[in-house]
Amino acid sequence: MTGRMRASTARVSAAGGPTARGPALRVAAATCALALGLGACGPGEDGSTGESGSEAPSGAGPASEVPGVSVAGAPGHPVVVIDTPLPVTDPVAAVVDEGDGRALTAGGPALLDVAAWDGTTGASSSPGEDVPPRLATVSDADVGATLAEILPGVPEGSRILVAEPVDVEGALTMQVVVVDVLPTVAGGAPAESASGEAGSGETGSAGSPSAGPESPSEGDGGDGTAGPTVGRGADGAPVVGIPPGDPPTDLDSRVVVEGDGATVRPGQELVLQTLTLDWATGEVFSSTWADGAPTTAGVGELAEGVRLALLDRRVGSRVLVVVPPGLGDGEHTLVVVVDVLAASGGDDVVR
Structure with a gap:
């Protein structure tokens, strides 16, 4: 090849640049028992669908394990073993596998694969066998307080395990959620x-x-x-x-x-x-x-x-x-x- 190559674009970063004219960002609506905010599934005492408060776990930060729960499997295809029934406790979260990609930021984008299980029965509470990854913003409104507290600083490629109490048909049970932070x-x-x-x-x-x-x-x-x-x-x-x-x-x-x-x-x-x-x-x-x-x-x-x-x-x-x-x-x-x-x-x- 002869001649000097023309650099058609400098680094295109999130800091700024042209406004995209591509397809609009579409984030799937939260699903019962699998909302990114980790809402509960089932009618509450008043007949409405209940949602947990998604209070962020207390303490200095996520632990390295969740008692009574282990997880394996490839990203997007977790295999969970639960020592049922899990006792109802305060929310607990753990980064069980740490990736090496871009660190998530508060208010920034995240591509998340989320799957949930009932901590009392061990049954999947996800609709269907697989749930597609979804784009989200790292914020209370989009992912709930629990994840909004944990996700900033977590590298893409990580796996997060969360157990928290939710209201199912008027009774509290622990919901186990696996969040795979996929690369962008x-x-x-x-x-x-x-x-x-x-x-x-x-x-x-x-x-x-x-x-x-x-x-x-x-x-x-x-x-x-x-x-x-x-x-x-x-x-x-x-x-x-x-x-x-x-x-x-x-x-x-x-x-x-x-x-x-x-x-x-x-x-x-x-x-x-x-x-x-x-x-x-x-x-x-x-x-x-x-x-x-x-x-x-x-x-x-x-x-x-x-x-x-x-x-x-x-x-x-x-x-x-x-x-x-x-x-x-x-x-x-x-x-x-x-x-x-x-x-x-x-x-x-x-x-």
Whole structure:
């Protein structure tokens, strides 16, 4: 490739940047016995659905275990063993597995997978066998006082175990809740690029990808021309460089980071981080990283070129797509970077 690469975007961080024009953030409504605020399930004494006060656990912070409860299993698929019946006590919470991702902040976004069990019977109180991950804000109003107290500072990739009393049909029982804090940046392994280089790199200055030991991935435009490069900023956001010259005329996509989740299928609801630029000018049209939170979108809601590029890709992947006008907005050749964080729908929940 000849000529100097143009750095189409500096680090896109949550601190600021363009306003996204992508799909609106949609957070699923709280479900009986599985509200993010850990509300109780069942009618109260007055016939209404009861909710616990979700008082934050007392003490200096979460413990390392919850008496009478053990948990195992992969993120999003916890296996819980309860020494039933659990005695009714004050709320207790434990970070049973600590991740190594971004630390959550009060008022900031979190991608949470929540499952609950009845501490008296040991039965699942989650609707259905699996509940899709949901986007939330770390606040009392969105996740309840218990989690709002615990989550700030907890790294993504962590697992939290909570037991607290709830009112079920007029009687107090302990509810056991497992909260998996899922990553909001693609966490798979760097994919091998067409040139054999690692699929992600660190950035140097804010203006361009660095040429450090892990170079940004390079590809081609599908017709032998040089394709965009993708590096990784300190906050995990992509840094894109667009080569000089004309863009490819056909849809071109490649995996920059290879996830290890199940594959994306038609009809699913996705949780995504996205960055969209204009090939010709490098203008950032939208960025969830700049907005400060991922977004949700149905596969069928995506622009045709992006939809075709994401189908059969694995959850946890970062995908680079060059979308010609006919498969995008009808006017621009778009360069789109997508982190596929979660997918749900169909026969099972996919993470």
